[in-house]
Amino acid sequence: MHPASTLREPPLPTATTKHPPGLYLLFLTEMWERFSYYGMRGLLTLYLTKTALAGGLGIPEAAGTLIYGYFTGFVYFTPIIGGWLADKYIGQRRAILIGGITMAIGQLFLFMQPELSTQGAFFGLPWPAALGLLLIILGNGFFKPNISTIVGKLYEQGDPRRDAAFTIFYMGINTGAFLAPLVCGYFAENLFATRHLDPATQQLVVDHYGFRYGFLAAGIGMLLGQFIFNVFGNRYLGSVGMQPEGRGNSTEAAAAKAPLTKQETDRMAVIFVITLFVVFFWAGFEQAGSSLTLYTDKYINREVAGFLIPTSWFQSVNAGFIVLLGAPVAALWVSLARKGKDLSIPVKMGLGMVLLGIGFLFMVGAVLQRGGDVADQTVKASILWLLATYFFHTIGELCLSPVGLSMVSRLSPPALTSMLMGVWFLAPFVAQIAGGYIAAYVETLGALKVFGLIAAFVILAGLLLVAISRKLFGMMHGRG
Numbered sequence: 001m002h003p004a005s006t007l008r009e010p011p012l013p014t015a016t017t018k019h020p021p022g023l024y025l026l027f028l029t030e031m032w033e034r035f036s037y038y039g040m041r042g043l044l045t046l047y048l049t050k051t052a053l054a055g056g057l058g059i060p061e062a063a064g065t066l067i068y069g070y071f072t073g074f075v076y077f078t079p080i081i082g083g084w085l086a087d088k089y090i091g092q093r094r095a096i097l098i099g100g101i102t103m104a105i106g107q108l109f110l111f112m113q114p115e116l117s118t119q120g121a122f123f124g125l126p127w128p129a130a131l132g133l134l135l136i137i138l139g140n141g142f143f144k145p146n147i148s149t150i151v152g153k154l155y156e157q158g159d160p161r162r163d164a165a166f167t168i169f170y171m172g173i174n175t176g177a178f179l180a181p182l183v184c185g186y187f188a189e190n191l192f193a194t195r196h197l198d199p200a201t202q203q204l205v206v207d208h209y210g211f212r213y214g215f216l217a218a219g220i221g222m223l224l225g226q227f228i229f230n231v232f233g234n235r236y237l238g239s240v241g242m243q244p245e246g247r248g249n250s251t252e253a254a255a256a257k258a259p260l261t262k263q264e265t266d267r268m269a270v271i272f273v274i275t276l277f278v279v280f281f282w283a284g285f286e287q288a289g290s291s292l293t294l295y296t297d298k299y300i301n302r303e304v305a306g307f308l309i310p311t312s313w314f315q316s317v318n319a320g321f322i323v324l325l326g327a328p329v330a331a332l333w334v335s336l337a338r339k340g341k342d343l344s345i346p347v348k349m350g351l352g353m354v355l356l357g358i359g360f361l362f363m364v365g366a367v368l369q370r371g372g373d374v375a376d377q378t379v380k381a382s383i384l385w386l387l388a389t390y391f392f393h394t395i396g397e398l399c400l401s402p403v404g405l406s407m408v409s410r411l412s413p414p415a416l417t418s419m420l421m422g423v424w425f426l427a428p429f430v431a432q433i434a435g436g437y438i439a440a441y442v443e444t445l446g447a448l449k450v451f452g453l454i455a456a457f458v459i460l461a462g463l464l465l466v467a468i469s470r471k472l473f474g475m476m477h478g479r480g
Contacts, residue, residue, distance in 0.1 A: 019154075019161060019164075019165055019168065020154050020236075021236045022150075022154050022236040022237045022238075022240065023151065023154055023168060023169065024168075024236075025228070025229065025232050025233065025236045025237065026147060026150060026151055026169060026172070027168060027169055027171070027172035028172065028225070028228050028229075029096070029147065029225045029226075029228055029229040030147055030169060030172045030173055030176070030225075031172040031173070031175050031176040031225070032176060032221045032222065032224050032225025032228070033100065033103070033143060033147075033176065033221075033222060033225045034172070034173045034174070034175075034176030034177050034180070035176035035177070035180040035183075035218070035221040035222075035225075036103060036104070036107060036176075036180070036218045036219065036221040036222035036225070037075075037103070037140070037180075037218070038176065038177040038180040038181060038315060039180035039183065039184030039185075039214060039215075039217060039218035039221065040107060040110065040136070040184070040214070040215055040218045041072065041289055041315070042180060042181035042184060042185055042289070042312040042315035042316075043184060043185065043211055043214045043215070043312055044068055044071070044289070045064060045065065045068050045290055045293050045294065046188075046211075046293070046297070046311065046312065047209075047211045048064035048067055048068065049061050049064040049294070050209060053207075053208070054206065054207065054208055054209055055193075055208045055209035055210065055211050055212075056211065057124075057125065057126070057129065059124055059125075061294060061443060062440040062443060062444075063124055063440075065290045065291065065294070065436050065439035066436045066437065066440050067124065067125065067436075068289060068290050069432050069433050069434070069435050069436015069437065069439065069440075070432075070433055071136075071137065071432075072286060072289065072428075072432040072435075072436075073428070073429045073430070073431070073432035073433035074137045074429065075136070075137050075140045075141075075144075075428075075429075075432070076144075076425040076426065076428035076429035076432060077141075077425075077426065077429040078137055078138060078140060078141025078142075079140070079141050079144045079145040079421065079422040079425040080141075080145070080419060080422030080423055080425065081141055081422070082095055082099065082141035082142040082143070082144070082145055082146065082418075082422065083145035083146065083149070083419045083420075083421050083422035084418070084419045086142070086145070086146045086149075086244065086418045087244060087245050087415065087416065087417070087418045088244055088245075089244055090244065091241055091242050091243050091244050092147070092149050092150050092153075092241035092242075092418060093146075093150075093237070093240075093241040093242050094242075095143070095146040096142065096143055096146050096147055096150075096229065096241075097226065097229075097230065098142045099138075099139040099140060099141065099142030099143030100143055100222060100223075100225060100226040100229070101139070101226060102135050102138055102139030102142065103135065103136050103140060103143065103222050104139075104219050104222040104226070105135050105139075106131075106133065106134070106135030106136035106139060106219075107132065107136065107215050107216070107218045107219030107222060108132075108215075108216070108219045109128050109129070109131050109135065110128075110129060110132040110133075110212070110215035110218075110219075111212045111213070111215045111216040111219060112128060112212075132215075141422075144425060145418050145419075145421035145425060146241070146418055146421075148405050148408075148409075148421050149241070149409070149417050149418045150240060150241045151165060151166060151169050151405075151409070152166075152406075152408075152409030152417065153240050153241060154240065157410075162406060162409065162410070163330075163333065163402075163403075163406045164330060164334075166402045166405045166406040166409075167326055167327075167329075167330040169402075169405075170322070170326060170401065170405070171322070171326050171327075174318075174319040174322035174323055174326070175319070175323060176221075176319075177315075177316070177318070177322075178316045178319035178320045178322075178323055179316070180218070180221070180315075180316070181312045181313055181314075181315035182313055182316050183217055184214035184215075184217050184218055184312070185214065185310045185311075185312030185313050186310070187210055187213040187214045187216075187217055188209050188210050188211045188213065188214035188310075188312065189206060189209060189210075189310040189311070189312060190310065191210065191213070192210025192212075192213040193206050193207075193208060193209050193210050194207045194208045203303075203308055204308070214312075245414060245415045245417075260413060263477045264413045266475040266476075266477060267411035267412070267475065267477065267479065268411065268412070268413070268416075268420065269475060270407075270411060270472050270475050270476055271407070271408060271411055271412070271420055271423060272423065273472060274345075274346065274349060274407070274465075274472070275423060275424055275426060275427045276427070277349065277353070277464075277465045278349065278353075278400060278404065278431075279427045279430045279431045279434070280353065280458050280461040281349075281352060281353045281356055281396070281400055281427075281431070281458060281461075281462075282427055282428040282431030282432065282435070283431035283432075283434045283435045283438065283454075284356050284357070284360060284435070284454045284457075284458050285356060285393055285396075285397065285431075286428070286431060286432055286435045287438065287439060287454070288314075288315065288318060288390075288393070289315065290435065290436065290439035291438065291439035291442045291447070291450070292314075292363070292386075292389075293311060293312075293314070293315070294439070294442070295363075295366075295442070295447055296314050296386060297311040298377050299366075299370060299377065299379070299380060299381055299447075300380060300381055300382075300383055300385075301382060301383055302383065304383070309383075314390075317386075317387065317390040318390050318393060318394050318397070321390060321391055321394035321395075322394055322397070322398065325394060325395065325398060326398060326402075329395070329398040329399070333348075344469055344472075344473045345403055345407050345472075345473075345476070346465055346466070346468070346469035346473060347466055348399045348400070348403050349399065349400045349462075349465060350462040350463065350464075350465035350466035351396075351399050351462065351466070352395075352396040352397065352398070352399030352400030352403075352462070353396065353400070353458050353459070353461055353465065354458075354459050354462040354463065355392050355393075355395050355396035355399065356392065356393055356396040356397075356458050356462075357454070357455040357456070357457075357458040357459035357462065358392045358455070358459070359388070359389045359390070359391070359392030359396065359455075360389065360451050360452075361455050362385050362386075362388040362389040362392070363385065363386075363389050363447070363451040364448060364451050364452050365385050366382070366385035366386065366389075367381070367446075367447050367448040368448070369382060369385065373446035373447055373448055405421075405424070408420055408421050408423075408424045409421075410476075410479045411479055438454070
């Protein structure tokens with residue numbers, strides 16, 4: 001990369017609705033990074049729990065969901081460190097490069113797993129698999145908060161295009177998340193899997209999964225995203241994100257070192273309070289990769305028109321709904337704002353939590369259709385229950401997640417934006433670990449009780465957030 005002084009600055013925001021081209025570069029970069037992450041994540045629970053003869057690691061389901069929870073949790077913990085390092089020392093652009101390369105290497109370790117020695121287990125994992133997951137955790141810490149921060153930096157404070165920009169960016173996230181399980185899941189469960197025809201059911205049954213090739217596809221996706229970002233970054237981003245905060249000029253340096261005002265501390269407090277609430281949202285939402293995946297694999301009728309849908313493909317349903325519904329939901333917020341009826345950020349997020357809880361009520365319906373927690377895997381529930389669950393989870397996510405990214409960029413002091421973006425990701429960190437424990441109890445408590453309790457708890461938390469929304473809105477001092 002060239003020194004920052006030689007780079008062309010991107011055009012300043014104007015009153016038009018057109019977005020700077022750098023946004024679409026970030027869209028593509030994030031799309032491929034999410035392809036990499038969700039491709040691997042869609043396979044992870046199956047990879048951990050399938051037997052060694054079937055190409056998995058043979059870890060018991062309760063332990064496998066805990067490993068999944070801790071892995072996905074720490075993916076959201078390291079961004080606070082990566083954000084702080086970028087703010088203080090290396091800048092967002094270098095952090096994204098470091099993170100992307102580190103994650104690609106991690107995926108390649110998962111690909112090489114069958115060819116390497118599995119001696120020296122680490123928390124139940126062979127060391128190559130453990131090292132691969134660790135590198136993905138560390139790389140994500142550098143990548144995740146900083147690319148979101150650069151999106152916000154493309155717009156001046158108060159620019160009305162900012163929320164729409166984060167919605168567009170969020171579509172990039174979910175385009176990658178939609179494609180990933182389809183491609184990586186096809187490699188693992190179809191193309192590179194060995195199967196036989198079950199004479200009793202006349203269905204193809206997998207003998208051995210090609211998980212490693214799914215991980216390889218995920219690693220290639222990560223490298224492709226890095227190639228695009230580094231080839232076109234200077235052209236479309238200029239010097240944005242190249243330097244740590246306050247090193248660009250004397251005015252920025254003075255602003256970065258100035259003590260925080262009362263308004264700034266109030267706004268930061270709102271970030272922390274809402275972060276605590278959304279822990280409950282993500283603890284339920286992220287059951288998609290653990291308990292919902294295992295329940296789908298065993299108890300949902302996945303056969304459609306004679307085709308048995310691979311379990312990992314259901315990880316694309318949420319992202320597919322996001323791509324379809326993201327623009328209409330964004331248009332709804334714009335329409336409400338024009339009429340002077342826009343909902344505040346806390347109300348939108350509380351509504352998202354309620355919708356998530358409603359989604360889990362459909363999973364309760366799926367369990368009841370089977371006659372309760374019946375262990376017989378030949379008794380299946382309709383796929384429509386699962387699709388309805390993902391539909392309501394998606395609407396809830398659209399009310400909460402892109403709004404949260406925009407909120408952090410609005411409310412954070414400039415010198416602390418990446419670090420506070422990392423704080424925002426602390427909610428999924430806690431939630432993923434909690435979600436791993438929740439998923440581990442499905443076998444002992446029963447899916448009916450677990451799904452029902454999640455629904456009730458998340459709905460109550462959402463209603464409480466709505467109840468205190470006026471207080472939080474006042475603490476935002478005009479940025480809510």
